[in-house]
Amino acid sequence: MKVSLFLSPCRMNARCSLLKLRRKLIPSLLSLLTLCVLLLITVKYSSITESLPPPVDIQTFQKYNVNCKAIYDMDPVEVGKSLITRTNQLVEDTDESLSTATSNCPMFMKTRGYDDVCVSEEEKDFPIAYSLVVHKSAWMLERLLKAIYSPNNIYCIHYDEKSSAQFTSAMKGLAGCMPNVFIATKREVVFYGDITRLKADLNCLSDLLRSEVQWKYVINLCGQDFPLRTNIELVSELKKLNGAHMLETCQPTKSKKKRFTFHHELRDNSEFGKWQEATKQRKTPPPHGIQMFTGSAYFVLSRHFVVYLNSSAVVRDLLDWSEDTFSPDEHFWATLVRIPGVPGEVPRSQGDITDLMSKTRLVKWEYLEGKVYPPCTGEHVRSVCVFGAAEMRWLLSYGHWFANKFDPKVDPVAIQCLEEELEERQRFFRKAAISSCPKH
Numbered sequence: 001m002k003v004s005l006f007l008s009p010c011r012m013n014a015r016c017s018l019l020k021l022r023r024k025l026i027p028s029l030l031s032l033l034t035l036c037v038l039l040l041i042t043v044k045y046s047s048i049t050e051s052l053p054p055p056v057d058i059q060t061f062q063k064y065n066v067n068c069k070a071i072y073d074m075d076p077v078e079v080g081k082s083l084i085t086r087t088n089q090l091v092e093d094t095d096e097s098l099s100t101a102t103s104n105c106p107m108f109m110k111t112r113g114y115d116d117v118c119v120s121e122e123e124k125d126f127p128i129a130y131s132l133v134v135h136k137s138a139w140m141l142e143r144l145l146k147a148i149y150s151p152n153n154i155y156c157i158h159y160d161e162k163s164s165a166q167f168t169s170a171m172k173g174l175a176g177c178m179p180n181v182f183i184a185t186k187r188e189v190v191f192y193g194d195i196t197r198l199k200a201d202l203n204c205l206s207d208l209l210r211s212e213v214q215w216k217y218v219i220n221l222c223g224q225d226f227p228l229r230t231n232i233e234l235v236s237e238l239k240k241l242n243g244a245h246m247l248e249t250c251q252p253t254k255s256k257k258k259r260f261t262f263h264h265e266l267r268d269n270s271e272f273g274k275w276q277e278a279t280k281q282r283k284t285p286p287p288h289g290i291q292m293f294t295g296s297a298y299f300v301l302s303r304h305f306v307v308y309l310n311s312s313a314v315v316r317d318l319l320d321w322s323e324d325t326f327s328p329d330e331h332f333w334a335t336l337v338r339i340p341g342v343p344g345e346v347p348r349s350q351g352d353i354t355d356l357m358s359k360t361r362l363v364k365w366e367y368l369e370g371k372v373y374p375p376c377t378g379e380h381v382r383s384v385c386v387f388g389a390a391e392m393r394w395l396l397s398y399g400h401w402f403a404n405k406f407d408p409k410v411d412p413v414a415i416q417c418l419e420e421e422l423e424e425r426q427r428f429f430r431k432a433a434i435s436s437c438p439k440h
Contacts (some may be wrong), residue, residue: 060101060111061139061408062091068417071389072396082389082413093408095138095166102173109177112146119150126235127152129215129303131204133197134223135160135190138170140408141223143415147422148221150231151180154213156204158184180213193276194266195322197297198329202319205306217241219300219360224386224405226418228362228396230426237359237401243302245344246360246401248295249334250352256294259326260286276326283324286335287317291348295334297327298361300401304343314339362400364391373398378411389413396421 064085070078101108109115130148132155134141145155155178159171175181186203188196201220208218217238229237263281266274286292309315315336322328337346346353355363356372364385369375377388387395387403388411395403395418406415 060097061093061143062412064089064413064416066389066413066416068392068420071413071417072393072421074390074393079390082411085413086388086411090409090412093139095164095170098138098142098170099166099173102170102177105177112142114146114149114178117149117151119152120232123150123232123235124152126239127154127213127215128231128234128238129153129208129211129213129218130155131158131201131208131218131220132156132223133158133160133190133200133204133220134171135163136167137223137408138167140406140415141171142174143419144221144223144226145174145181147227147419148231152213153180153231154208154211154215155181156184156207157181158187158200158204160200161187161189182207191266191274191276192269192272193264193327194274195319195325195328197327198319198322198332201297201329206310209306209310215303217300217302218306219402220298221402222298222404224407225361225402226404226406226415227402227422228398228418229401230422230429232426232429234401238300241300241302243304243344245302245305245337245346246300246358247298247333247337248353248355248358248360249293249337249346250295250354252292252294252331256331257292259294260292260322260328260331263324264326265324276324278326284321287321288314290314290318290335291338292331293334293338294331295353296355296358296361297329297333298402298404299333300360301333302344305337308343309336359400360402362395362398362403363405378407378414381405386410387414389417392417392421 066082066085067075067078071082101111106115128150130153132141132145134157141157149155157171157175159168163171172183175183184200184203185207188200188203190196190200204220205218208215227234258278261283262278263283264276264278267277269275269277318332318335319328322332325331336342337344338348339345340348355361364373364376364387366376366380366383366385369385374391374394376385377390378386380386384405386405386407392414406418408415
């Protein structure tokens with residue numbers, strides 16, 4: 001029987017129909033399979049994203065639409081605009097928003113540029129320590145920190161134990177985001193004119209000495225200070241000191257002698273709350289025959305001097321003796337640097353080093369305006385000028401390293417424009433120091 005090599009017409013039509021059906025079904029099945037896979041991935045991804053914390057919206061401080069270059073050049077139109085801005089457009093930056101921002105450290109560091117600070121070799125070889133004694137305005141402190149920040153420096157924050165819970169939370173948030181920023185291990189309830197203000201700095205100095213960072217100099221600041229020099233400029237200036245200090249130290253006036261001649265007690269005051277008030281009881285003379293000098297609460301001190309402070313019985317005795325004096329931080333440092341033989345000694349025979357001679361801090365006193373320096377363009381608080389934007393050029397050209405006071409509630413434009421100017425200077429000086437900016 002012969003088998004035909006050809007199919008019958010009936011069988012051929014069935015085979016063709018089957019082939020056509022297969023061609024239609026296969027793409028449909030593939031599409032269905034693809035859809036199932038995509039659906040599975042979507043469901044799985046959704047379950048993952050639902051388990052992740054929601055992204056935090058980084059709300060920083062208010063920025064204002066001003067031309068800082070024109071303000072620096074004292075353009076009358078732009079200076080006038082800054083006055084209008086501070087009168088009509090002020091927005092209060094809340095402590096809570098900084099707490100929220102620092103709850104997402106990677107985003108906060110990136111948004112504020114802490115993760116992208118380049119450091120010259122000169123800066124790496126010369127770390128600086130800071131004692132920051134603060135009690136309010138969290139964003140102002142953060143902006144100060146950002147302006148002086150370098151990853152090789154070390155920063156101690158001492159917040160007043162009376163500070164609000166929101167402020168305290170914001171400070172802890174800052175310290176939690178940066179390994180070289182920490183909260184003082186011992187904190188004081190600080191009162192005006194009391195030794196607790198001095199102890200706040202001493203607590204930070206003690207912590208800073210225990211740090212692994214081998215800093216060369218320590219600078220203390222408060223929450224209303226702001227730098228007038230960049231970190232790389234400060235390093236250059238500190239090197240020139242060659243172990244000496246930068247602080248105010250003068251022979252005491254008759255009125256200032258009363259601060260440590262009579263016993264003072266912490267009492268209630270209508271203006272300041274609790275503060276040190278003089279009694280008629282005279283104090284014993286200073287211990288060890290120490291000759292007293294007066295100055296400022298603010299200093300630039302060498303590491304060698306701070307090590308000496310930490311181990312000296314004379315220093316401890318002077319501190320104990322100062323417990324019942326008024327504003328001991330304004331005679332303690334000024335006196336210690338005059339003691340013969342201390343590291344970086346300022347000889348007693350040397351004349352007064354006034355606040356205008358010391359580059360540590362530039363303060364504009366109301367009673368000297370028009371005589372020593374131009375009038376305040378901001379506001380006065382207890383005879384001290386809270387700077388306005390129109391003073392930016394004068395501030396940056398006077399020669400000091402830091403200035404006090406600034407307040408975003410008085411003139412936020414002054415702070416914003418100083419930030420811009422310092423960022424520009426930082427780029428310029430680092431570019432001059434290094435051909436390429438290495439990552440830290």
